[in-house]
Amino acid sequence: MGKPITNITIVGGGTTGWIVAAYLNKRLNWSPATARDVKITLIESPEIGTIGVGEATVPTLKNTLKTLSISEAEFMERTDASFKLGIWFRDWNRTDSGEPVGYLHPFTGGLTVGGLHPGFGFKKYGLPGRATTDQDYVRAIGHAREAVDAMRGPRALNGPAFGGALQYAYHIDAGKLADFLREVCVARGVNHVRDNVLDVKLDERGFVSALQLKDRGEWPIELVIDASGFRGLIINQALKEPFESYSDYLLNDRAIPIQVPHDDPEKIESVTRSTALEAGWSWRIPLHSRVGTGYVFSSKFKSDDQALDEFKRYLNGRANGAEPRVIKMRVGRSRRSWVNNCVAVGLSSGFLEPLESTAIMSVELQARWLLYYLPTTDFEEPLRDQFNSASERLYDEIRDFLCIHFSQSTRDDTPYWRAVQHEAKKSDLLQYHLKLWKATLPGPMDPRKNTVFSHWSVSCLLMGKNFYRGVSLNDSEVVTDQAWLRYCRDLWTRKQAVMGRIAQHRRLIDHMRSQAVRGESASAATKRLTVDISTGRDLATVSQPVMAPHG
Secondary structure, eight states: OOOBOOEEEEEOOHHHHHHHHHHHHIIIIIOTTTOOOOEEEEEEOSSOOOOOOOOBOOTHHHHHHHHTTOOHHHHHHHTTOEEEOEEEEEEEEEOTTOOEEEEEEESSOOOOBTTBOGGGTTTTTTOTTOSSOOSHHHHHHOSHHHHHHTTBOSSOTTOOTTOOSSOOEEEOOHHHHHHHHHHHHHHTTOEEEEOOEEEEEEOTTSOEEEEEETTTEEEEOSEEEEOOGGGOIIIIIISOOOEEEOTTTOOOOEEEEEEEOOSSTTOOOSSEEEEEETTEEEEEEEOSSOEEEEEEEOTTTOOHHHHHHHHHHHHTTTTTTOOOOOEEOOOEEESOSEETTEEEOGGGTEEOOGGGOOHHHHHHHHHHHHHHTOOBTTOOHHHHHHHHHHHHHHHHHHHHHHHHHHHTOOOOSSHHHHHHHHTSOOOHHHHHHHHHHTTSOOOTTSSSOOSSOOHHHHHHHHHHTTTTTTOOOOOSSOOOHHHHHHHHHHHHHHHHHHHHHSOBHHHHHHHHHHTOOTTTTTTOOTTSOSSOTTTOGGGTOOSSOSSOOOO
């Protein structure tokens, strides 16, 4: 039997590299039950910057911060963060008269109120099949819509860290997050090397034996993590692992990121906004001090210059004379993310456009899976195969969920919107599900494995898309009129109570920042774990969705 791994090298910094370093270091060197004294080194080029296309996250990041014993208040202050209660989609669908339709994908929903779960009443009480789409569905499963409309945060001013009446994620400055995590990791013993990788040397088995560094010479390798981004420096270039494009499913392959000031700094929304444009969509992510925005588009329908011109018109002067760069996105995944003694994570493993803010979440999950399936020096094939299977399933599920946004749109005003509906591919599983969901609402028994999105998330999306217009669902799950009225009454009472407690978003951000203690996370007593990841199931469990709206 092989010996335990004693040296792990991470190639590439940014958010991806430092999240992986933080997870590995916490589990292998700081958790009392599992400490192995593993040397973890992150090699970061001093010349290559980070991509930073998106700055929105999903609720997994909250769990990651808890797991890593990081102060939420310090995190908020150091990363210029705000809270995120969901994603608001504007103009992705239109009515018959051409009016734009908006819908919310919330993080909170599926509440059980007064002993009744709302799913048992929807098929009878008329939410599907309306002539025009509204937000009754989202309002009937929780209170996220009311909180978003009122620009509220997820909890009261004096609420506990990582807690609250609503599920939430964050809007962050990704560059500042990487800097913050680097500081924490280095303080906790991660070796940080600034150098350029000139060559990757392989042994007779095809394993990575060493890296040739510009300044430090030959660097021996035992286990290497490829966090080199779209370059795929090791997984694709050195190991020649094929990249499987999803461009036939998702047409967007360019992004134009830019930073703009707040229209009114006192009013910070607690939601990411996605607005459909002529050949793609624009994101709006409100941070504490500024707004991150950008245009994700398809080069098949707009040249870079045409997209820049359209985006500047859309910003209506808010770009302040800035000349944003155009980033080419490699949409798809490496056929295998783990090959021999190399594990690709982040953009080198795979990337799907940031529509549902899943990039950082993918890194978090892969870091957890790597710890669960950590090999010995024998690099056991079943561990590798299981990691690869989980990664493949993750990317395929995200791809299919994103495809629903596009394929079920009712916009037909540009060639792009007609193409995403009628020309872009849909997987066999997604086509099956769409047929199934025309007869019944998405449910927990559907034949798919939920790594990320629950049936509540799918339902919110389909309702917002007016997917059920003119459809009569089966009525096998019904409740009495009295029970449904009681549910609605009790839900209204609960909403009033919650709205009376949760703070205005800007006030909550300011309060969190005022509580921040610089250096608290880096100097945290590492023996006092908020979550002991040596025993915590969240390290590897993939059967429960991580982005499900829930109470």
